[in-house]
Amino acid sequence: MKVGVVTFHSALNYGACLQTMALQKALLNMGVEPYVINYHSPVIDRLYDPIRKKNPVLHALKTVKVGFTKPYHLRRIKKYKSFFREYYNLYGDYKSVNQMTDIDLDAFITGSDQVFNVEHTDGIDPAFFLDFVHDKRTKLSYAASLGGDSFRDEDKEVIKKYLSDFDAISVREEGASSAVQELTDKKVEVVPDPTFLLEKNDYAGLKKPCRLKGTNDGRYILVYMMEKNEELIALANKISKETGLPIAQRSYEKIFDNETELLYEHDPAEFLSVIENAEFVLTNSFHGTALSAIFEKPFLSMLHSTTGLRVTDLLKKLGLEDHILYNANEFKGLESFNIRDVNSLRQKKEELKEKGLKFLKESLNVGI
Numbered sequence: 001m002k003v004g005v006v007t008f009h010s011a012l013n014y015g016a017c018l019q020t021m022a023l024q025k026a027l028l029n030m031g032v033e034p035y036v037i038n039y040h041s042p043v044i045d046r047l048y049d050p051i052r053k054k055n056p057v058l059h060a061l062k063t064v065k066v067g068f069t070k071p072y073h074l075r076r077i078k079k080y081k082s083f084f085r086e087y088y089n090l091y092g093d094y095k096s097v098n099q100m101t102d103i104d105l106d107a108f109i110t111g112s113d114q115v116f117n118v119e120h121t122d123g124i125d126p127a128f129f130l131d132f133v134h135d136k137r138t139k140l141s142y143a144a145s146l147g148g149d150s151f152r153d154e155d156k157e158v159i160k161k162y163l164s165d166f167d168a169i170s171v172r173e174e175g176a177s178s179a180v181q182e183l184t185d186k187k188v189e190v191v192p193d194p195t196f197l198l199e200k201n202d203y204a205g206l207k208k209p210c211r212l213k214g215t216n217d218g219r220y221i222l223v224y225m226m227e228k229n230e231e232l233i234a235l236a237n238k239i240s241k242e243t244g245l246p247i248a249q250r251s252y253e254k255i256f257d258n259e260t261e262l263l264y265e266h267d268p269a270e271f272l273s274v275i276e277n278a279e280f281v282l283t284n285s286f287h288g289t290a291l292s293a294i295f296e297k298p299f300l301s302m303l304h305s306t307t308g309l310r311v312t313d314l315l316k317k318l319g320l321e322d323h324i325l326y327n328a329n330e331f332k333g334l335e336s337f338n339i340r341d342v343n344s345l346r347q348k349k350e351e352l353k354e355k356g357l358k359f360l361k362e363s364l365n366v367g368i
Contacts, residue, residue, distance in 0.1 A: 001366060003027055004037045004091055004105040006127060008044050008113045012080050014224075014250070015287025017268040019112050019194045021087050021206060023142065026197035030360065030367050035091035035105060042095065043122040072252050076265045083267040087206070097125070100132035107138035107364055112172055112194050116180070117147035118155050129162035140168040140363045143191050143356070149175035149309060151183070159183055168363035173313045191359050192352035193314075195290050199353070203294070207272035214260040216245050222278035223249045223256070224288035231328040232302050236282050239334065245279060280334055286310045293318055296345065300325045300337045318348050 005027075009020040020036060027034035084090065094100050108130050114120045115128040126132070130139045151159060160183040163169060170189040171177050181188040212220060221243070223236045237257045240247050247256040252264040263274060272291075275281065281292045281299035289311050292299035301311050302325050315321050323337055339345055361367045 001032045001107060001364065002035065002105045003032050003107045003109060003364065004035045004103060005109045005111075006037045006039055006130065007111060007115060008041070009036050009088060010038075010040055010080075010084060011044055011047070011113075012076065014268045014271045015285065015290075016113055017080075017083065017087075018272070018287060018291070021268070022196075022198050023109070023112065023194035024089060025202065025206070026194060026357065026360070030357070030364075032364065032366055034089060036088040037094070037100070037103065037108075038090045038092050039094045039097075039100065039127050041121060041125060041127070043120075043125070070252075072265060076252075079265055079267050083269060087269065094127075097127040097132050100127065101134075103132065105137070108133055108140070110139075110141045110144060111170075112143035112145065114145045114147045116141070116144045116151075116159075116171070116176075118152065118159075120147055124155055124158055124162075126162070129159065130165070131162055133165075138364060139166050140170070141166065142170055142360065143172040143193055144170070144180075145172045145310065146176045146179060148306075149173070150179045156183060168359070170359055173310055175309050175313060189359055191356045192317075193287075193290055194356070195287065195294060196349060196352045197356050198294075199349070200294055200296065203272055203276075206269060207276070208267070208269040210266060210270040210273040210277075212248055212260040212263075212274065214246055215248075218277070219245055219279050220248045220260050221245050222275055222281045222283075223247050224275075224281065224283040224285050225249070225251075226285040226288070227304050229284055229302060232282060232284060235325075235328045235331055239280070239282070243279075243334075248274060248278065280337070284308075284311075286314070289323075290314060293320060293345065294349070296339050296342060298334060298338045299323060300331075302326075302328070317352065319344055 005023055007020050008016040024034045024036060110128050110130050118124050133139055163184045169186050170191040171180055172193055174190050177188050177190050221240060236247055240258050246258045246260045248260045248263055249255055250263045275291050276295045278297060281297050283289055284302045284304045289301045300323055303311055315323060325331060
């Protein structure tokens, strides 16, 4: 069976890339032939494009300017494109859903990531609802996220029509399941993010070695922010000063008082090594939280202002709610954020993995 995945695979974002890579690997382990459908959503691509010029001439001119003034942007793009070629089994090259009608695969999956977040995609994008498949081939969503817990009223009828063609539907967050269930008579299941379909040891063959410059004998704190948070920055600076450990972070500019080399140009495979080797992780990212749990690192999560529901939902399932720090003033020390019951965490991760794999196997009718 050949299975195509449509997701935010080309976003220059660690979480988006790693969940894509994990789902591809999990499908391969199940005995199917996975492909990442190389659909470039204009909205998602522009989000990470430092040039952001639609006119080809203006785009070329600004590329030259950026190459002289901010060359790290172009180096980063080049690094990620190399990662895509090396780690994804890419299928085609599409810029609109109208170009995707000739895809010759047996089944299709949309997700994971926020493929059902119509605000993130600047309106409903038919490609992420698999509207290019109009025959009897299998269509399903895996751990699709809305980014919240509801759809806009004006979008519901269109989304309902798209979902009517799906053979199986799953979402990533408990809070989103009722919003999707309202629009379909099929059972909507809640399954884990694809990163949990692999175990810690599975990532050993996917990561690249990465020793950061400017560390304290290879020791450092990782701060992974998807939203700038002054409380989190102040807390990280305090911890860094108390421990003497520098901070590794993903921006292209210095943010903290004591930093390692910046991670801006490191690719997702290198980031796996960075998070695994960190002494401690501070984050407000869903995938920063997820990977900390997968690698069983001491960590704390301060919730993102608009998408914190995802982290809360995940940590409840893992029994790690006490790793949420709602207010930096409540911080009492690093030791309170250690993984205190590793065996319990491993059991819960195994349960999540089995639930996700069961959904995929039954939906694709393989390995049952």
